[in-house]
Amino acid sequence: MPVSPPPNAVDGKTATRWSSGAAPVGGEWFQVDLGAKATHLTQVVLDTTEHTGDFPLAYKLELSVNGTTFTSVATGAGADTTTITFADTSARYIKVTETSTAVQTHWWSIHELTVTCTP
Numbered sequence: 001m002p003v004s005p006p007p008n009a010v011d012g013k014t015a016t017r018w019s020s021g022a023a024p025v026g027g028e029w030f031q032v033d034l035g036a037k038a039t040h041l042t043q044v045v046l047d048t049t050e051h052t053g054d055f056p057l058a059y060k061l062e063l064s065v066n067g068t069t070f071t072s073v074a075t076g077a078g079a080d081t082t083t084i085t086f087a088d089t090s091a092r093y094i095k096v097t098e099t100s101t102a103v104q105t106h107w108w109s110i111h112e113l114t115v116t117c118t119p
Contacts, residue, residue, distance in 0.1 A: 006030070009110040014050055019109040024056065026101035028108060032094045034115070037065055039090045043116035046082040046096065054109035055082055057100035063091035070095055088118065 009018035010032060020028055044061060048054045055078035062070035070093070073086040094115065098108055 004109070009113045012112070014047060014111045017048075017050065017054075017109045017111040019051075019054070020107050022107060023104040024098040024100070024108045025104075026099055027097065029095055029097040030110060030113075031096075032113060032115075033067065034092050034094070037090055037092045038115070038117055040088050040117045040119055041091055041115060042085060042088050042118040044084045044094060044096070045112075045114045045116075046078070046084070046110050047080075047112040047114070048082075048109050049080045050111045051106075051109050052080055053106040055079055055106075056096070056098040056108055057102055057104060058098070059084070060097045060099050061086065062095045062097070063089060064093040064095070065091055067093045075099070 004019040008016040061074040064070040074084045
């Protein structure tokens with residue numbers, strides 16, 4: 001159970017966070033429902049700078065219009081500020097999965113998840 005609730009990751013405050021409450025082992029995910037289909041999505045940023053090291057060592061970013069069928073749009077290595085760019089697309093749901101199975105001592109946290117739509 002997370003020690004900090006999911007809404008903290010999208011509340012506009014870097015002083016709050018969502019946290020997994022445990023070191024990730026791979027397969028953990030965080031999903032956001034934007035409330036409606038957004039167009040021209042091109043970037044997602046995961047900010048964990050308030051808790052250095054609490055980022056996914058490796059991630060997969062998937063997008064969906066219905067919350068059931070997801071399409072992978074990016075993979076990579078995380079950082080204290082993980083900026084994920086991808087081709088212009090439309091989606092309502094954003095899902096980030098921690099894919100590393102390496103032994104980790106830090107928890108996975110998101111202080112703020114931001115989305116960019118480029119016209």
